Amino acid sequence: MNGQTREQLRAIHAYQCVRAVPPGIRADYKPRVHGLGASVLRDGLAAALTFLEREKKADERAPLETNAAMRLLSDLAKSLEKAPIPELKRRLATMSLPDAVRELKLEEYMLATRETLRLVVWFRRAVQATFKDSEQTRAQ
């Protein structure tokens, strides 16, 4: 017990990540956050992450600064590293999040799915609270 609830820890991390999103990619970051939960529920975690992963561009030099999908994957990976899913943590040391999730066994896959859904709730809240209406954003 570290004196904070798991929801608090997820919230702290999500707000840190969202506040650090560069203004130039917020318009792309927001709809990806809003759509991720429904995508996980409809298609499964592995497919939802692969959907983000396809935005990776081979010639991009600083994808975390300029690519909202890569930024969101990175933010989720950092969050999931801290979740109590040892097998996922071990794989994330050497793999990208989509690769790591694709290789999980059923039990860890279920845990990772549930943890991601809880995280996405806080990412959604943080995006709604942090990104100002005046910023150019797509409809959810």
Next chain:
Amino acid sequence: MESRAYLLQALSPLHVGTGRSVGVIDLPLMRMRATGIPIVPGSSLKGVLRDSRKHDSDKARSDAIFGPRREKPGPEGDQPGEYAGALVVGDARLLALPVRGFVGTFAMVTSPLLLALARRDWGGRMGGGEVPGPVAPLAKYQARVASLKNSACLYRHDGQPRVYLEDLDLEVENKDDSVLASWAEVLGRALPSEERDMLMRRLVLVDDETMSFLWETATQVDTRVSINPETGTAAQGQLWTEESLPAETLLMGVMAATRAWHPERKLEAGEVLSEALGGPGTMLQLGGKATVGRGWCRLLSWQSGGSEGRR
């Protein structure tokens, strides 16, 4: 007080929600707090049942069953009445969730916990006979079917039967489960005759851990949008997600009744229950989003034999 279990069979996606949420889904389903099992609250069902009888000329009979109508809507109208309604409508709880599969199109998935709760609802007896016994426990991420020969959902890989439910590839125990077959047979008795063998062919028992994952992640999620009447395109910020129980879902609950308290209408508890449950397969529209086709359900019960439980 007499009680009778009932089944709700969703014929279209069923959205009985909690209102707007800040979670992953904007309009999530109502669920039991401790377990997360999706439910249709008794209050929703009672209101719909009452509404379905509103054209009856016998207002006193309706009031005797459902209670006197409030003079004013909302909490202001919550005044003590001269008599209470005779009917108690319990929440309907998920019993079997249709889950798409690679083999057999879909399976009706249930678990030892859901069947144990159904047994409790029945109170040991159902119309015309004893309730099937508890199913044997399952190892984690395992499944079992009533009959390996008759199941529509099995695929054999190296001799090992498996089911493919959504993303989950589960090993099926290589033996028939006679208790599960009894459940399929007894539950099927409430269904219309042409659908009675559906459960025998599609019922799949999974462990509670897997079941809870499915009732969290295998519901129907629809994205909806408002159209801006000026432009004919999606309105800014008017995109939302709704969660529903898929068509074919089975839920189970209990209705109970006392004799009627209405000063002019004397009804026995059994009559109250029969009136509330209606004829076989009464059609109802439950929950929200009615105008976009949500919430068509059959209300089913086991009335032959007339052996209601007493509480």
